[in-house]
Amino acid sequence: MSKLFFISFNCCNHPYEVYPLGMAAVAASAAQQGHIVHLYDYLMYGQNDEHLIESAKNFEPDYICISIRNFDEDLDSGYHANNTEKFSVLATRIKKLRENTSAIIILGGAAISLTPNILLDRTGADYAVVGEGEKALCGLISSLQKSEPVGRILYSTDFPLSSSDIKGALYDPELVRWYYEQSDLIGIQTKRGCPFHCLYCTYPSLEGHRFRHRNKEDVLDEIRRLRKDYGYRNFFFTDSVFNDPAGDYKEFVEALIRQELDIQWCAYFTPYRLTQPDIELCKQSGMHAVELGTDASSSTTLAGLNKMFDWSDVIRANEIITNAGLACAHFIIFGGPDETYQTLEEGIENCLQLEKCIVFGYTGIRIYRDAPLFKRAVADGVIQENEALFEPVHYFSPHVEKEKMNEEIARRWSRKRHLVFPPGKGKMISQSLKTMFNAKGLIWDQLCQR
Numbered sequence: 536m537s538k539l540f541f542i543s544f545n546c547c548n549h550p551y552e553v554y555p556l557g558m559a560a561v562a563a564s565a566a567q568q569g570h571i572v573h574l575y576d577y578l579m580y581g582q583n584d585e586h587l588i589e590s591a592k593n594f595e596p597d598y599i600c601i602s603i604r605n606f607d608e609d610l611d612s613g614y615h616a617n618n619t620e621k622f623s624v625l626a627t628r629i630k631k632l633r634e635n636t637s638a639i640i641i642l643g644g645a646a647i648s649l650t651p652n653i654l655l656d657r658t659g660a661d662y663a664v665v666g667e668g669e670k671a672l673c674g675l676i677s678s679l680q681k682s683e684p685v686g687r688i689l690y691s692t693d694f695p696l697s698s699s700d701i702k703g704a705l706y707d708p709e710l711v712r713w714y715y716e717q718s719d720l721i722g723i724q725t726k727r728g729c730p731f732h733c734l735y736c737t738y739p740s741l742e743g744h745r746f747r748h749r750n751k752e753d754v755l756d757e758i759r760r761l762r763k764d765y766g767y768r769n770f771f772f773t774d775s776v777f778n779d780p781a782g783d784y785k786e787f788v789e790a791l792i793r794q795e796l797d798i799q800w801c802a803y804f805t806p807y808r809l810t811q812p813d814i815e816l817c818k819q820s821g822m823h824a825v826e827l828g829t830d831a832s833s834s835t836t837l838a839g840l841n842k843m844f845d846w847s848d849v850i851r852a853n854e855i856i857t858n859a860g861l862a863c864a865h866f867i868i869f870g871g872p873d874e875t876y877q878t879l880e881e882g883i884e885n886c887l888q889l890e891k892c893i894v895f896g897y898t899g900i901r902i903y904r905d906a907p908l909f910k911r912a913v914a915d916g917v918i919q920e921n922e923a924l925f926e927p928v929h930y931f932s933p934h935v936e937k938e939k940m941n942e943e944i945a946r947r948w949s950r951k952r953h954l955v956f957p958p959g960k961g962k963m964i965s966q967s968l969k970t971m972f973n974a975k976g977l978i979w980d981q982l983c984q985r
Protein backbone atom coordinates (compact mmCIF):
# COMPACT_ATOMS: atom_id res chain seq x y z
CA MET A 536 0.00 0.00 0.00
CA SER A 537 1.35 3.42 -0.97
CA LYS A 538 0.29 7.03 -0.58
CA LEU A 539 -0.69 8.63 -3.88
CA PHE A 540 -1.12 12.38 -4.22
CA PHE A 541 -3.07 13.06 -7.42
CA ILE A 542 -2.94 16.48 -9.03
CA SER A 543 -5.07 17.85 -11.84
CA PHE A 544 -3.40 20.87 -13.42
CA ASN A 545 -6.20 21.68 -15.84
CA CYS A 546 -7.07 25.36 -15.42
CA CYS A 547 -9.08 25.85 -18.57
CA ASN A 548 -12.52 27.34 -17.93
CA HIS A 549 -13.81 27.36 -21.49
CA PRO A 550 -16.52 26.45 -22.31
CA TYR A 551 -16.76 25.77 -18.57
CA GLU A 552 -14.75 24.12 -15.80
CA VAL A 553 -14.76 20.34 -16.29
CA TYR A 554 -14.54 17.87 -13.45
CA PRO A 555 -11.13 16.10 -13.65
CA LEU A 556 -12.59 12.79 -14.72
CA GLY A 557 -9.32 11.19 -15.87
CA MET A 558 -7.59 11.80 -12.55
CA ALA A 559 -10.73 10.68 -10.69
CA ALA A 560 -10.99 7.43 -12.67
CA VAL A 561 -7.40 6.44 -12.02
CA ALA A 562 -7.59 7.48 -8.36
CA ALA A 563 -10.76 5.38 -7.86
CA SER A 564 -8.99 2.38 -9.27
CA ALA A 565 -5.86 2.93 -7.14
CA ALA A 566 -8.03 3.28 -4.00
CA GLN A 567 -9.82 0.04 -4.85
CA GLN A 568 -6.44 -1.65 -5.09
CA GLY A 569 -5.61 -0.59 -1.56
CA HIS A 570 -3.64 2.63 -2.01
CA ILE A 571 -4.33 5.76 0.00
CA VAL A 572 -5.26 8.51 -2.42
CA HIS A 573 -5.69 12.26 -2.17
CA LEU A 574 -7.16 14.36 -5.00
CA TYR A 575 -5.76 17.85 -5.48
CA ASP A 576 -7.35 20.18 -8.00
CA TYR A 577 -5.02 23.08 -8.81
CA LEU A 578 -7.86 25.11 -10.33
CA MET A 579 -10.16 24.66 -7.36
CA TYR A 580 -7.48 25.71 -4.89
CA GLY A 581 -6.94 29.00 -6.71
CA GLN A 582 -3.84 28.03 -8.74
CA ASN A 583 -1.71 28.72 -5.71
CA ASP A 584 1.76 27.13 -5.72
CA GLU A 585 2.33 27.59 -1.98
CA HIS A 586 -0.93 25.84 -1.18
CA LEU A 587 -0.04 23.04 -3.58
CA ILE A 588 3.39 22.45 -2.06
CA GLU A 589 2.07 22.63 1.53
CA SER A 590 -0.71 20.17 0.72
CA ALA A 591 1.68 17.75 -0.96
CA LYS A 592 4.19 18.03 1.92
CA ASN A 593 1.53 17.40 4.56
CA PHE A 594 0.28 14.30 2.79
CA GLU A 595 3.83 12.84 2.61
CA PRO A 596 3.16 10.95 -0.63
CA ASP A 597 5.17 8.07 -2.02
CA TYR A 598 3.98 8.99 -5.50
CA ILE A 599 2.75 12.20 -7.03
CA CYS A 600 0.44 11.33 -9.92
CA ILE A 601 -0.15 14.24 -12.24
CA SER A 602 -3.03 14.28 -14.70
CA ILE A 603 -2.61 16.46 -17.77
CA ARG A 604 -5.82 16.63 -19.76
CA ASN A 605 -5.33 19.40 -22.31
CA PHE A 606 -2.22 19.67 -24.37
CA ASP A 607 -3.75 22.61 -26.22
CA GLU A 608 -5.84 25.10 -24.30
CA ASP A 609 -7.86 25.93 -27.39
CA LEU A 610 -8.26 24.25 -30.78
CA ASP A 611 -9.03 27.52 -32.59
CA SER A 612 -6.30 28.29 -35.14
CA GLY A 613 -6.61 31.97 -34.20
CA TYR A 614 -5.72 31.30 -30.56
CA HIS A 615 -2.25 32.46 -29.55
CA ALA A 616 -0.91 29.33 -27.94
CA ASN A 617 2.33 29.15 -26.02
CA ASN A 618 2.80 25.52 -25.06
CA THR A 619 6.50 26.08 -24.49
CA GLU A 620 5.73 28.50 -21.68
CA LYS A 621 2.79 26.47 -20.36
CA PHE A 622 4.90 23.34 -19.91
CA SER A 623 7.94 25.17 -18.60
CA VAL A 624 5.73 26.57 -15.82
CA LEU A 625 4.64 23.01 -15.12
CA ALA A 626 8.30 21.94 -15.02
CA THR A 627 8.98 24.58 -12.36
CA ARG A 628 6.08 23.31 -10.25
CA ILE A 629 7.30 19.74 -10.57
CA LYS A 630 10.78 20.87 -9.50
CA LYS A 631 9.31 22.48 -6.38
CA LEU A 632 7.30 19.34 -5.61
CA ARG A 633 10.49 17.34 -5.93
CA GLU A 634 12.41 19.69 -3.60
CA ASN A 635 9.70 19.45 -0.96
CA THR A 636 8.77 15.78 -1.07
CA SER A 637 10.60 12.56 -1.77
CA ALA A 638 7.84 11.25 -4.01
CA ILE A 639 8.30 9.66 -7.41
CA ILE A 640 6.53 11.77 -10.02
CA ILE A 641 4.30 10.07 -12.60
CA LEU A 642 2.44 11.76 -15.45
CA GLY A 643 -0.70 10.62 -17.25
CA GLY A 644 -3.74 11.93 -19.09
CA ALA A 645 -4.80 12.64 -22.67
CA ALA A 646 -2.04 15.21 -23.27
CA ILE A 647 0.57 12.68 -22.17
CA SER A 648 -0.90 9.97 -24.36
CA LEU A 649 -0.62 12.27 -27.36
CA THR A 650 2.94 13.48 -26.68
CA PRO A 651 4.66 11.36 -24.01
CA ASN A 652 8.32 11.85 -25.00
CA ILE A 653 8.42 15.61 -25.27
CA LEU A 654 6.29 16.19 -22.18
CA LEU A 655 8.36 13.85 -20.06
CA ASP A 656 11.55 15.57 -21.20
CA ARG A 657 10.26 19.07 -20.79
CA THR A 658 8.63 18.61 -17.39
CA GLY A 659 11.35 16.53 -15.78
CA ALA A 660 8.93 14.02 -14.24
CA ASP A 661 10.11 10.46 -13.56
CA TYR A 662 7.59 8.40 -15.53
CA ALA A 663 4.79 8.84 -18.04
CA VAL A 664 1.87 6.48 -18.53
CA VAL A 665 0.39 6.38 -22.02
CA GLY A 666 -3.28 5.46 -22.34
CA GLU A 667 -5.76 4.24 -19.77
CA GLY A 668 -4.27 4.56 -16.31
CA GLU A 669 -6.45 2.27 -14.21
CA LYS A 670 -4.30 -0.85 -14.36
CA ALA A 671 -1.11 0.71 -15.73
CA LEU A 672 -0.46 3.03 -12.75
CA CYS A 673 -0.78 0.32 -10.13
CA GLY A 674 1.29 -2.00 -12.33
CA LEU A 675 4.05 0.60 -12.52
CA ILE A 676 4.00 1.17 -8.76
CA SER A 677 4.13 -2.54 -8.12
CA SER A 678 7.12 -2.93 -10.47
CA LEU A 679 8.92 -0.03 -8.83
CA GLN A 680 8.34 -1.52 -5.39
CA LYS A 681 9.80 -4.81 -6.52
CA SER A 682 12.71 -2.97 -8.18
CA GLU A 683 11.81 -4.50 -11.52
CA PRO A 684 13.29 -2.70 -14.52
CA VAL A 685 10.79 -0.27 -16.09
CA GLY A 686 11.12 2.20 -18.93
CA ARG A 687 10.36 5.87 -18.26
CA ILE A 688 7.41 5.71 -20.62
CA LEU A 689 4.90 3.01 -19.89
CA TYR A 690 2.63 1.95 -22.72
CA SER A 691 -0.34 0.21 -21.18
CA THR A 692 -0.18 -3.46 -22.16
CA ASP A 693 -3.81 -3.90 -21.11
CA PHE A 694 -5.07 -1.32 -23.61
CA PRO A 695 -7.92 -1.35 -24.29
CA LEU A 696 -9.21 -2.37 -20.89
CA SER A 697 -12.18 -4.71 -20.85
CA SER A 698 -15.61 -3.28 -20.02
CA SER A 699 -15.53 -4.78 -16.54
CA ASP A 700 -12.19 -3.07 -15.81
CA ILE A 701 -13.63 0.37 -16.51
CA LYS A 702 -14.93 1.38 -13.13
CA GLY A 703 -16.50 4.67 -12.13
CA ALA A 704 -14.59 7.80 -11.22
CA LEU A 705 -14.02 9.00 -7.69
CA TYR A 706 -16.46 11.83 -7.12
CA ASP A 707 -14.67 13.62 -4.30
CA PRO A 708 -17.25 15.58 -2.20
CA GLU A 709 -15.18 18.78 -1.99
CA LEU A 710 -14.43 18.81 -5.72
CA VAL A 711 -17.93 17.82 -6.71
CA ARG A 712 -19.41 20.70 -4.68
CA TRP A 713 -16.96 23.18 -6.17
CA TYR A 714 -17.73 22.13 -9.75
CA TYR A 715 -21.42 22.33 -8.96
CA GLU A 716 -20.99 25.98 -7.96
CA GLN A 717 -18.89 26.77 -11.03
CA SER A 718 -20.68 25.02 -13.85
CA ASP A 719 -23.61 23.07 -12.41
CA LEU A 720 -22.66 20.34 -14.88
CA ILE A 721 -20.70 17.16 -14.46
CA GLY A 722 -19.15 14.62 -16.82
CA ILE A 723 -19.91 10.91 -16.70
CA GLN A 724 -18.58 8.25 -19.01
CA THR A 725 -20.91 5.46 -20.14
CA LYS A 726 -18.49 3.82 -22.56
CA ARG A 727 -15.10 4.18 -24.24
CA GLY A 728 -14.01 3.83 -27.85
CA CYS A 729 -15.06 4.84 -31.35
CA PRO A 730 -15.12 2.58 -34.41
CA PHE A 731 -15.05 5.42 -36.97
CA HIS A 732 -11.92 6.70 -38.70
CA CYS A 733 -12.50 10.42 -39.13
CA LEU A 734 -9.33 11.85 -40.58
CA TYR A 735 -8.48 14.46 -37.97
CA CYS A 736 -9.59 12.65 -34.84
CA THR A 737 -7.44 11.40 -31.97
CA TYR A 738 -10.31 9.87 -29.97
CA PRO A 739 -9.96 6.32 -31.33
CA SER A 740 -6.22 6.42 -30.64
CA LEU A 741 -6.96 7.47 -27.05
CA GLU A 742 -9.88 5.13 -26.40
CA GLY A 743 -9.52 2.38 -29.00
CA HIS A 744 -11.70 1.48 -31.98
CA ARG A 745 -14.03 -0.85 -30.14
CA PHE A 746 -16.92 0.30 -27.95
CA ARG A 747 -16.54 -0.81 -24.37
CA HIS A 748 -19.68 -0.10 -22.40
CA ARG A 749 -19.50 0.36 -18.66
CA ASN A 750 -21.84 -1.58 -16.44
CA LYS A 751 -25.03 0.46 -16.73
CA GLU A 752 -26.05 -0.08 -13.09
CA ASP A 753 -22.74 1.50 -12.00
CA VAL A 754 -23.34 4.50 -14.23
CA LEU A 755 -26.91 4.90 -12.98
CA ASP A 756 -25.71 4.64 -9.43
CA GLU A 757 -23.23 7.49 -10.01
CA ILE A 758 -25.94 9.67 -11.52
CA ARG A 759 -28.30 8.87 -8.66
CA ARG A 760 -25.69 9.81 -6.05
CA LEU A 761 -24.66 13.03 -7.79
CA ARG A 762 -28.33 13.99 -8.11
CA LYS A 763 -29.34 13.09 -4.57
CA ASP A 764 -26.26 14.02 -2.55
CA TYR A 765 -25.09 17.11 -4.43
CA GLY A 766 -28.10 18.37 -6.36
CA TYR A 767 -26.65 17.96 -9.86
CA ARG A 768 -29.29 18.06 -12.57
CA ASN A 769 -27.01 18.60 -15.59
CA PHE A 770 -24.88 15.79 -16.94
CA PHE A 771 -22.59 15.48 -19.93
CA PHE A 772 -21.92 11.96 -21.14
CA THR A 773 -18.30 12.20 -22.19
CA ASP A 774 -18.36 9.25 -24.62
CA SER A 775 -16.54 9.95 -27.89
CA VAL A 776 -19.79 9.22 -29.66
CA PHE A 777 -22.93 8.50 -27.65
CA ASN A 778 -25.18 6.96 -30.33
CA ASP A 779 -23.16 3.91 -31.30
CA PRO A 780 -24.43 2.62 -34.67
CA ALA A 781 -25.42 -0.76 -33.21
CA GLY A 782 -27.78 1.08 -30.86
CA ASP A 783 -26.45 -0.46 -27.65
CA TYR A 784 -26.69 2.94 -25.96
CA LYS A 785 -30.47 2.57 -25.99
CA GLU A 786 -30.33 -0.06 -23.27
CA PHE A 787 -28.75 2.50 -20.99
CA VAL A 788 -31.21 5.20 -22.04
CA GLU A 789 -34.16 2.91 -21.32
CA ALA A 790 -32.74 2.12 -17.90
CA LEU A 791 -32.32 5.84 -17.28
CA ILE A 792 -35.99 6.43 -18.09
CA ARG A 793 -37.04 3.79 -15.55
CA GLN A 794 -35.06 5.62 -12.84
CA GLU A 795 -37.14 8.82 -13.11
CA LEU A 796 -34.21 10.88 -11.89
CA ASP A 797 -35.35 14.28 -13.15
CA ILE A 798 -32.07 15.10 -14.84
CA GLN A 799 -30.98 16.86 -18.02
CA TRP A 800 -28.19 15.57 -20.18
CA CYS A 801 -26.20 16.26 -23.31
CA ALA A 802 -23.69 14.22 -25.34
CA TYR A 803 -21.82 14.03 -28.63
CA PHE A 804 -23.95 12.47 -31.36
CA THR A 805 -23.13 11.47 -34.90
CA PRO A 806 -25.74 12.17 -37.61
CA TYR A 807 -24.94 8.70 -38.96
CA ARG A 808 -28.11 6.56 -38.91
CA LEU A 809 -29.81 8.88 -36.45
CA THR A 810 -33.57 8.37 -36.35
CA GLN A 811 -36.50 10.22 -34.84
CA PRO A 812 -37.49 7.39 -32.44
CA ASP A 813 -33.87 7.34 -31.14
CA ILE A 814 -34.02 11.04 -30.38
CA GLU A 815 -37.48 10.78 -28.80
CA LEU A 816 -36.23 7.98 -26.57
CA CYS A 817 -33.23 10.01 -25.44
CA LYS A 818 -35.44 13.04 -24.85
CA GLN A 819 -37.72 10.97 -22.64
CA SER A 820 -34.71 10.12 -20.47
CA GLY A 821 -33.78 13.79 -19.98
CA MET A 822 -31.64 14.68 -23.00
CA HIS A 823 -32.15 18.38 -23.58
CA ALA A 824 -29.29 19.19 -25.93
CA VAL A 825 -27.13 17.51 -28.55
CA GLU A 826 -23.61 18.35 -29.70
CA LEU A 827 -23.46 17.05 -33.25
CA GLY A 828 -20.09 16.01 -34.63
CA THR A 829 -20.93 17.52 -38.00
CA ASP A 830 -17.37 18.74 -38.57
CA ALA A 831 -17.61 19.87 -42.21
CA SER A 832 -20.20 21.77 -44.23
CA SER A 833 -20.51 20.04 -47.59
CA SER A 834 -20.68 16.47 -48.78
CA THR A 835 -17.28 16.91 -50.48
CA THR A 836 -15.49 18.07 -47.35
CA LEU A 837 -17.32 15.53 -45.18
CA ALA A 838 -15.93 12.85 -47.48
CA GLY A 839 -12.54 14.57 -47.21
CA LEU A 840 -12.70 14.00 -43.44
CA ASN A 841 -13.72 10.39 -44.01
CA LYS A 842 -17.09 10.94 -42.38
CA MET A 843 -19.68 8.20 -42.77
CA PHE A 844 -22.49 10.64 -43.65
CA ASP A 845 -23.16 13.41 -46.13
CA TRP A 846 -24.80 16.83 -45.90
CA SER A 847 -28.31 15.45 -46.42
CA ASP A 848 -27.81 13.39 -43.24
CA VAL A 849 -26.81 16.56 -41.39
CA ILE A 850 -29.98 18.36 -42.48
CA ARG A 851 -32.06 15.35 -41.48
CA ALA A 852 -30.37 15.05 -38.07
CA ASN A 853 -30.81 18.77 -37.43
CA GLU A 854 -34.51 18.54 -38.23
CA ILE A 855 -35.08 15.47 -36.08
CA ILE A 856 -33.34 17.04 -33.10
CA THR A 857 -34.77 20.53 -33.34
CA ASN A 858 -38.30 19.33 -34.17
CA ALA A 859 -38.15 17.42 -30.90
CA GLY A 860 -37.61 20.79 -29.21
CA LEU A 861 -34.02 20.03 -28.27
CA ALA A 862 -31.06 22.38 -28.42
CA CYS A 863 -28.62 21.42 -31.16
CA ALA A 864 -25.06 22.59 -31.78
CA HIS A 865 -22.93 21.90 -34.85
CA PHE A 866 -19.17 22.25 -34.81
CA ILE A 867 -17.89 22.94 -38.32
CA ILE A 868 -14.30 23.23 -39.44
CA PHE A 869 -13.64 25.01 -42.72
CA GLY A 870 -10.39 24.62 -44.61
CA GLY A 871 -9.98 20.88 -44.11
CA PRO A 872 -8.98 18.33 -46.74
CA ASP A 873 -10.52 18.95 -50.18
CA GLU A 874 -11.82 22.41 -49.27
CA THR A 875 -11.85 24.72 -52.30
CA TYR A 876 -13.47 28.11 -52.80
CA GLN A 877 -16.38 26.29 -54.37
CA THR A 878 -16.96 23.99 -51.36
CA LEU A 879 -16.42 26.97 -49.05
CA GLU A 880 -19.22 28.85 -50.80
CA GLU A 881 -21.43 25.76 -50.68
CA GLY A 882 -20.61 25.18 -47.01
CA ILE A 883 -21.32 28.76 -45.94
CA GLU A 884 -24.67 28.54 -47.75
CA ASN A 885 -25.45 25.11 -46.27
CA CYS A 886 -24.97 26.44 -42.73
CA LEU A 887 -27.19 29.43 -43.50
CA GLN A 888 -29.93 26.91 -44.26
CA LEU A 889 -29.65 25.10 -40.90
CA GLU A 890 -32.46 26.24 -38.66
CA LYS A 891 -33.25 26.43 -34.91
CA CYS A 892 -29.72 25.39 -33.97
CA ILE A 893 -26.37 27.00 -33.28
CA VAL A 894 -23.31 26.55 -35.50
CA PHE A 895 -19.78 27.13 -34.24
CA GLY A 896 -17.39 27.72 -37.11
CA TYR A 897 -13.64 27.13 -37.04
CA THR A 898 -10.97 27.27 -39.71
CA GLY A 899 -7.99 24.92 -39.83
CA ILE A 900 -7.59 21.58 -38.09
CA ARG A 901 -4.99 21.03 -35.36
CA ILE A 902 -2.66 18.27 -36.56
CA TYR A 903 -1.72 15.49 -34.15
CA ARG A 904 0.72 12.73 -34.95
CA ASP A 905 -1.79 10.13 -33.73
CA ALA A 906 -4.53 11.18 -36.17
CA PRO A 907 -4.72 9.96 -39.79
CA LEU A 908 -4.64 13.61 -40.92
CA PHE A 909 -0.93 13.66 -40.07
CA LYS A 910 -0.06 11.64 -43.19
CA ARG A 911 -2.29 13.74 -45.38
CA ALA A 912 -0.70 16.93 -44.03
CA VAL A 913 2.75 15.58 -44.89
CA ALA A 914 1.57 14.53 -48.35
CA ASP A 915 0.01 17.95 -48.97
CA GLY A 916 3.22 19.67 -47.86
CA VAL A 917 1.53 21.36 -44.89
CA ILE A 918 4.10 19.88 -42.45
CA GLN A 919 7.35 17.91 -42.56
CA GLU A 920 7.38 14.27 -41.43
CA ASN A 921 9.59 15.20 -38.45
CA GLU A 922 7.61 18.28 -37.37
CA ALA A 923 7.47 18.45 -33.55
CA LEU A 924 3.89 19.81 -33.42
CA PHE A 925 4.57 20.99 -29.88
CA GLU A 926 3.17 24.40 -30.71
CA PRO A 927 -0.10 23.91 -32.61
CA VAL A 928 0.07 23.57 -36.37
CA HIS A 929 -3.23 23.57 -38.24
CA TYR A 930 -4.04 21.89 -41.50
CA PHE A 931 -5.35 24.21 -44.19
CA SER A 932 -6.30 22.90 -47.59
CA PRO A 933 -3.72 24.08 -50.13
CA HIS A 934 -6.63 25.26 -52.32
CA VAL A 935 -7.76 28.06 -50.00
CA GLU A 936 -6.08 30.99 -48.35
CA LYS A 937 -6.69 31.25 -44.61
CA GLU A 938 -7.28 35.03 -44.33
CA LYS A 939 -9.52 35.18 -47.37
CA MET A 940 -11.58 32.26 -46.05
CA ASN A 941 -11.88 33.82 -42.57
CA GLU A 942 -13.06 37.12 -44.05
CA GLU A 943 -15.63 35.43 -46.26
CA ILE A 944 -17.16 33.37 -43.42
CA ALA A 945 -17.21 36.35 -41.05
CA ARG A 946 -18.83 38.56 -43.69
CA ARG A 947 -21.50 36.07 -44.74
CA TRP A 948 -22.40 34.94 -41.23
CA SER A 949 -22.25 38.32 -39.54
CA ARG A 950 -26.00 38.99 -39.51
CA LYS A 951 -27.04 35.56 -38.33
CA ARG A 952 -27.25 35.09 -34.58
CA HIS A 953 -27.06 31.32 -34.75
CA LEU A 954 -23.85 31.25 -36.81
CA VAL A 955 -20.84 31.94 -34.61
CA PHE A 956 -17.56 32.96 -36.21
CA PRO A 957 -14.73 33.59 -35.45
CA PRO A 958 -14.50 31.18 -32.49
CA GLY A 959 -13.35 34.02 -30.22
CA LYS A 960 -16.84 35.50 -30.62
CA GLY A 961 -18.42 32.38 -29.09
CA LYS A 962 -15.99 32.58 -26.19
CA MET A 963 -16.82 36.23 -25.63
CA ILE A 964 -20.58 35.64 -25.66
CA SER A 965 -20.37 32.77 -23.20
CA GLN A 966 -18.00 34.72 -20.93
CA SER A 967 -20.41 37.68 -20.88
CA LEU A 968 -23.37 35.44 -20.05
CA LYS A 969 -21.37 33.91 -17.21
CA THR A 970 -20.28 37.22 -15.69
CA MET A 971 -23.42 39.26 -16.31
CA PHE A 972 -26.14 36.67 -15.69
CA ASN A 973 -24.27 34.00 -13.76
CA ALA A 974 -25.14 31.62 -16.61
CA LYS A 975 -24.16 28.00 -15.99
CA GLY A 976 -24.28 24.66 -17.76
CA LEU A 977 -23.58 24.29 -21.45
CA ILE A 978 -24.47 27.96 -22.07
CA TRP A 979 -24.72 27.52 -25.86
CA ASP A 980 -28.11 25.84 -25.34
CA GLN A 981 -29.42 29.14 -23.99
CA LEU A 982 -28.57 30.78 -27.32
CA CYS A 983 -30.55 28.30 -29.41
CA GLN A 984 -33.81 29.61 -30.78
CA ARG A 985 -36.30 26.82 -30.35
Ligand code: B12
Binds near residue numbers: 550642645646649742
Ligand atom coordinates in the same frame (compact mmCIF):
# COMPACT_ATOMS: atom_id res chain seq x y z
C1 B12 B 1 -15.92 15.00 -23.27
C2 B12 B 1 -14.79 15.89 -23.71
C3 B12 B 1 -14.97 17.28 -23.61
C4 B12 B 1 -16.22 17.91 -22.99
C5 B12 B 1 -16.14 17.76 -21.46
C6 B12 B 1 -17.49 17.65 -20.82
C7 B12 B 1 -17.43 17.39 -19.34
N1 B12 B 1 -18.35 18.00 -18.63
O1 B12 B 1 -16.61 16.69 -18.82
C8 B12 B 1 -16.10 19.39 -23.51
C9 B12 B 1 -16.90 19.56 -24.78
C10 B12 B 1 -16.54 20.47 -22.52
C11 B12 B 1 -14.61 19.48 -23.83
C12 B12 B 1 -13.94 20.66 -23.94
C13 B12 B 1 -12.59 20.78 -24.24
N2 B12 B 1 -11.77 19.78 -24.64
CO1 B12 B 1 -12.30 17.92 -24.63
N3 B12 B 1 -12.62 16.08 -24.69
C14 B12 B 1 -13.60 15.33 -24.25
C15 B12 B 1 -13.30 13.83 -24.50
C16 B12 B 1 -14.20 13.33 -25.62
C17 B12 B 1 -13.46 12.95 -23.27
C18 B12 B 1 -12.76 13.45 -22.02
C19 B12 B 1 -13.08 12.59 -20.82
O2 B12 B 1 -13.70 13.05 -19.88
N4 B12 B 1 -12.69 11.30 -20.84
C20 B12 B 1 -12.90 10.35 -19.75
C21 B12 B 1 -11.65 10.20 -18.86
C22 B12 B 1 -11.87 9.10 -17.85
O3 B12 B 1 -10.57 9.84 -19.72
P1 B12 B 1 -9.14 10.59 -19.66
O4 B12 B 1 -9.29 11.95 -19.14
O5 B12 B 1 -8.45 10.44 -20.96
O6 B12 B 1 -8.34 9.74 -18.57
C23 B12 B 1 -7.80 8.47 -18.83
C24 B12 B 1 -6.33 8.51 -19.32
O7 B12 B 1 -6.01 9.72 -19.96
C25 B12 B 1 -5.52 8.23 -18.09
N5 B12 B 1 -5.17 9.31 -17.14
C26 B12 B 1 -5.77 10.48 -16.92
N6 B12 B 1 -5.15 11.14 -15.92
C27 B12 B 1 -4.14 10.37 -15.49
C28 B12 B 1 -3.19 10.57 -14.48
C29 B12 B 1 -2.23 9.57 -14.26
C30 B12 B 1 -1.20 9.78 -13.20
C31 B12 B 1 -2.24 8.38 -15.03
C32 B12 B 1 -1.22 7.33 -14.81
C33 B12 B 1 -3.18 8.20 -16.06
C34 B12 B 1 -4.13 9.18 -16.26
O8 B12 B 1 -6.35 7.31 -17.40
C35 B12 B 1 -7.72 7.77 -17.48
C36 B12 B 1 -8.66 6.60 -17.34
O9 B12 B 1 -8.39 5.61 -18.29
C37 B12 B 1 -11.79 13.88 -24.93
C38 B12 B 1 -11.41 12.95 -26.09
C39 B12 B 1 -11.36 11.51 -25.66
N7 B12 B 1 -12.09 10.68 -26.32
O10 B12 B 1 -10.64 11.17 -24.74
C40 B12 B 1 -11.58 15.34 -25.36
C41 B12 B 1 -10.24 16.00 -25.04
C42 B12 B 1 -9.85 15.62 -23.63
N8 B12 B 1 -10.53 17.43 -25.11
C43 B12 B 1 -9.54 18.14 -25.57
C44 B12 B 1 -9.54 19.56 -25.67
C45 B12 B 1 -8.33 20.19 -26.34
C46 B12 B 1 -10.62 20.33 -25.19
C47 B12 B 1 -10.76 21.86 -25.23
C48 B12 B 1 -9.51 22.68 -24.93
C49 B12 B 1 -11.34 22.23 -26.61
C50 B12 B 1 -11.46 23.71 -26.93
N9 B12 B 1 -12.24 24.44 -26.22
O11 B12 B 1 -10.83 24.18 -27.85
C51 B12 B 1 -11.87 22.08 -24.16
C52 B12 B 1 -11.27 22.26 -22.75
C53 B12 B 1 -12.31 22.19 -21.66
C54 B12 B 1 -11.74 22.35 -20.26
N10 B12 B 1 -12.39 23.15 -19.43
O12 B12 B 1 -10.71 21.80 -19.95
C55 B12 B 1 -8.37 17.26 -25.97
C56 B12 B 1 -7.20 17.29 -24.95
C57 B12 B 1 -5.85 16.96 -25.56
C58 B12 B 1 -5.40 18.04 -26.52
N11 B12 B 1 -5.54 17.81 -27.81
O13 B12 B 1 -4.98 19.08 -26.10
C59 B12 B 1 -9.07 15.84 -26.08
C60 B12 B 1 -8.20 14.65 -25.81
C61 B12 B 1 -9.63 15.74 -27.52
C62 B12 B 1 -8.61 15.97 -28.61
N12 B12 B 1 -8.81 16.96 -29.43
O14 B12 B 1 -7.64 15.30 -28.79
N13 B12 B 1 -14.06 18.24 -23.98
Ligand code: SF4
Binds near residue numbers: 738
Ligand atom coordinates in the same frame (compact mmCIF):
# COMPACT_ATOMS: atom_id res chain seq x y z
S1 SF4 C 1 -14.91 12.52 -34.95
FE1 SF4 C 1 -16.34 11.41 -33.61
S2 SF4 C 1 -17.10 9.74 -34.89
FE2 SF4 C 1 -15.23 10.49 -35.89
S3 SF4 C 1 -13.56 9.20 -35.10
FE3 SF4 C 1 -13.71 11.01 -33.78
S4 SF4 C 1 -15.03 10.42 -32.07
FE4 SF4 C 1 -15.32 8.93 -33.74
